[in-house]
Amino acid sequence: MNSMDPGVAVSTFADDIFKDQVFLVTGAGRGIGKLLAERLARLGAHVALCDLVAGRAEETAKVIAAGQGSALALTADVSKEEDVQRAVAAVLDRWGRVDVLVNSAGSYGAAYRVTHETPVEEWDSVFASNVRGSFLCAKTVLPHMVTAGRGRIINFASNAGRSVSPLLGCSYTAAKTAVIGMTRHLSREYARHGILVNTIAPGPVAGERVSELIDGEANGAALNAQIPIGRLADPSDIVDVVLFMASGASRYMTGAILDVSGGLILA
Ligand SMILES: NC(=O)c1ccc[n+]([C@@H]2O[C@H](COP(=O)([O-])OP(=O)(O)OC[C@H]3O[C@@H](n4cnc5c(N)ncnc54)[C@H](O)[C@@H]3O)[C@@H](O)[C@H]2O)c1
Structure with a gap:
């Protein structure tokens, strides 16, 4: 296999590409956000990481500190304005600025069930973490930017928001579609201030979230079969694109929705 092979995880970012830049990564206690925070720290960034679940952000921060990286762990619910304000104040207090906000936090409710069987509480909590949370974090860092x-600002949509979720219900599809709309709106509003706002739309990613949702090997194979590249994303496939979106290489890109779905979404 060579470096152009879609089955190979290759990453070529200069060691100090984000030296001394300050990132706030939400949902960094697990999955993609966690790997992203660890990679950013290795690339020289100061990384503030927050998660709703107590102890998760601290775990990621410990891994970063063990590698001599610079991290600040915060337990916060991004859907609560006071939590977000407290978290952003802590980042400003530590490093004086936020250069890049990555809104990775988001809940997803139960595995797929039809809309008329979806509890309203699930709709509310999926919107709260994905839409309200991304809005509140953006609203709080924007004056400083x-x-x-x-x-x-890098938001997380999903193949669900670009089409329809194969694994989750209408609350997730609708919330991720809202994230796309918010990205477009903010990109138009803040470009003149030198602030770029983009969204990544990953397809299904191998990890705890998808394992919790797919029921057995047969379903896993059925999901793979829908993906032209023939496999789920590895978290590093997503993280590498986020690194590009945070880097100078994407300096002329704003309002973009980047599908990173192994060909699942073709739009
Ligand atoms: N995993 C996938 O297949 C996939 C596909 C497309 C898009 N995405 C999106 O990528 C992002 C990361 O996904 P992942 O697979 O790493 O998720 P994950 O479920 O593994 O981790 C998400 C983290 O966010 C935290 N979180 C949830 N609600 C929060 C809140 N209100 N405040 C603060 N933290 C909160 C959770 O505690 C968890 O640690 C999400 O926005 C997700 O919707 C994931």
Whole structure:
């Protein structure tokens, strides 16, 4: 296999590409956000990481500290304004600015069930973490980015928001579609302030979330069969694209929705 082979995880970012840049990564206690935070720290960034579940952000921060990286762990619910304000204040207190916000936090409810069987509580909590949370984090960092005259916001949509979720219900599809709309709106509003706002739309990613949702080997194979590249994403496949979105290489890109779905979404 060579480096152009879609089955190979290859990453080529200079060691110090994000040296001294300050990132706030939400949902960094597990999955993609966790791997992203660890990679950013290895690439020289100061990484504030938050998670709703107590202890998760601290675990990620410990891994980063063990590798001599710079991390600040925060337990916060991104759907609560006071939590977000407290978290952003802690980042400003530590490093004086937020250069890049990555809104990775988000819940997903139960495995697929039809809309008329979806409890309203699930709708509310999926919207709270994905939509309200991304909005609140953006709202809180934006004044500081405007003053700085620069910044990046990277949101997480999903193949669900680009089409329909194969694994989850209408609350998730609708919430991720809202994230796309919010990205477009913010990109138009803040480009003149030097702030770029983009969304990644991953397809299904191997990890705890998808394992919790797919029921057995047969379902896993059925999901793989829908993906032209023939496999789920590895978390590193997603993280590498986020690193590109945070880097100078994407300096002319704002309002973009990047499908990273192994060909599942073709739009
Ligand atoms: N895993 C996939 O297949 C997949 C596919 C497409 C999009 N995505 C999106 O990518 C992002 C990361 O996914 P993942 O697979 O790493 O998820 P994950 O479920 O493994 O981790 C998400 C983390 O976010 C935290 N979180 C949830 N609600 C929160 C809140 N209100 N405040 C703070 N933290 C909260 C959770 O505690 C968890 O640690 C999510 O936005 C997800 O919707 C994932």
